[in-house]
Amino acid sequence: MCGICGTAGFADQRALERMVGLMTHRGPDDHGTFVAPGRRFGLGNCRLSIIDLSAAGHMPMSNEDGSVWISYNGEIYNFSSLRAELEAKGHCFRSHTDSEVLVHGYEEWGLNLLSRLNGMFALAVLDMRAQPGKLFLARDRFGIKPLYYTQLNDGLIFASEIKAILSVVGVPREVDLGSLHRYLAFLWVPGPETMFKNIYKLPPGHYLQWRDGQQSIHSYWDIRFESAPARKEGALAEELSEILERAVKRHLISDVPLGVFLSGGLDSSAIVALASRMSSEALKTYTISYRPEDSILEQSDDDASSARLVAQVFQTNHHEIVVKPDVADLLPKVIWHLDEPVADPAAISTYLISRAAHPELKVLLSGQGGDEVFAGYRVYRADRLARMLRAIPYPLRNGPASSILSLLPRLKELVPGVRPGLILAAHRYLTKLLQSVDLEPEQRYVFSRSYYTDAQEMGLYTPELRGALTGSVAGDRHLAYFEEAGNVEFLNKMLYVDLKTFLPELNLTYSDKLSSAASVEVRVPFLDNEVFDFMSSVPACLKLNGLKTKHLMRLALKDKLPKKILHRRKAGFGAPIRMWLRRDLREMVDEVLSVKSLELRGYFDPCAVRRLIDDDREGRADNTYRIWALMTLELWHRTFIDRFLPD
DSSP states (O other), X not given: OEEEEEEESOOOHHHHHHHXXXXXXXXXXXXXXEEOTXXXXXXXXXXXXXXXXXXXXOSSEEXXXXXXXXXXXXXXXXXXXXXXXXXXXXXOOSSSOHHHHHHHHHXXXXXXXXXXXXXXXXXXXXXXXXXXXXXXXXEOTXXXXXXXXXXXXXXXXXXXXXXXXXXXXXXXXXXXXXXXXXXXXXXXXOSSBOSBTTOEEOOTTEEEEEETTEEEEEESOOOOOXXXXXXXHHHXXXXXXXXXXXXXXXXXXXXXXXEEEOXXXXXXXXXXXXXXXXXXXXXXXXXXXXXXXXXXXXXXXXXXXXXXXXXXXXXXXXXXXXEOOOHHHHHHHHHHHHSSOOOOTHHHHHHHHHHHHTXXXXXXXXXTTHHHHHTOOHHHHHHHHHHHHHTSOHHHHHHHHHHHHHHGGGXXXXXXXXXXXXXXXXXXXXXXXXXXXXXXXXHHXXXXXXXXXXXXXXXXXXXXXXXXXXXXXXXXXXXXXXXXXXXXXXXXXXXXXXXXXXXXXXXXXXXXHHHHTTTOEEEOGGGOHHHHHHHTTSOGGGTSBTTBTTHXXXXXXXXXXXXXXXXXXXXXXXXXXXXXXXXXXXXXXXXXXXXXXXXXXXXXXXXXXXXXXXXXHXXXXXXXXXXXXXXXXXXXXXXXXXXXXXO
């Protein structure tokens, strides 16, 4: 893991050093800059040493004659085989890093190198073999590693983190109102836009070329679902098991200690089961849990116990981190590291567990990507349920269902031992399901993924913002991706959209940013090329079998995991924000979302926001995530728009 940055069209040594300095947490082991002759290009890097810890891995790195330079962030898991191929072609190496493989790989194959890489990466290649030189930026298939860019006059500025771009003199800090509208709906900003006007994310699977003041963006890889010849599910499960073993083995390559995030769910437990068989010593595993009194309003309390079971079965060196964070102090730090507002409490948990693991290791394996690759989210099952319910006449469907839903909240008092959070989650899920039955499938998906309809958002805005956003559709990016997915089964269409939006813009973003904040690298074996390429050819019915999610994955792991874990219901990885908002953050909510604060900002109707807060506190509605999103947005605005101080 590293931080990369640079410029094209101009170069300023002090600006590069300032950019690198703002990202030192991403790479505290080494740092460097390079300004090309003629001062038309500049590269910067801060390095977290993982492969080849020696000074030979210093970046920016060049080839022998200094005509090709690279600044790179990530890990290439097939770098050894690529190196052997390059050596056979006569290339000489001075280090054992994957970085140098990329330098010589670009010399040999040009941009065709990108399609040969199995790994996670964001890279910048400066090619000065032909004057005046050209710059290439590229990002891995799924966007595991972030990369942002902006145009400034005739120049280009790029970096792993937006704060580094903002530190360059002349870069404006303005809110993109369309992104604000999408953020409120989903709790994160769909790409390629960011919350900053004219600052963009390079899309996953794409590269950017800059030459003579002109830039162009191209796709080098895209998601495709192509059915393979029919095979029995037993044979497919056996092959998947072998593929997962190879993928985890590749992701264990490291010259520094590593461990595994262990939530106790299926995905992380699978990583532990596979990795423990390949480790010569007890695998280090890390679980975070919150005090029972903090978590009573959440939907699950068995994460820690499930993690203990997995740790015991596989005899790991287990670390259970029970925390009572000072969330009022922690939240602004998390927002600073995220760059954009991300209103998912899992970001806080990721930061806390990475910070706790850092003294012992630099690398953590994670089960992220498992839901998108193997079809694990409830939204997929909800689509199937909605199709079944749609066959029932509306009066028959709506009457009994409404009666049942009205009774659900009372179960908290009627059934001893039932967690209030579980009832809230069930009520929210079933309510959304019934409300979406008669929508078209694509619209139903967007509705299920969002926290407001467009009309509800417009009701929250001031007249001025409402006028500026007339006709805006928060789900426009999602709907466009449904079109791009092509003529495939609807489950695969939903997977395509999640792999383009939910995975890179939310899950991978907070995972990268908050682990990097603690100088820890997170690896995601389920996004290995071989794993995805295999699963993309598996029939949809073996991913979601009836209402059973991750069907083929469960078959592949049936002899590797305890049955309790194998069939455990889906539980989110988050934090106890309901209790925090009602207790620890109550004063912060009232200050940050006060009438004075909201009127000063000019985005939201103070009366509408107050109703959200009061309805939540008095139990009339569960507005937890809406309030969290509004509070996060205001704190982000204060941090990055009002008083961003790069020095």
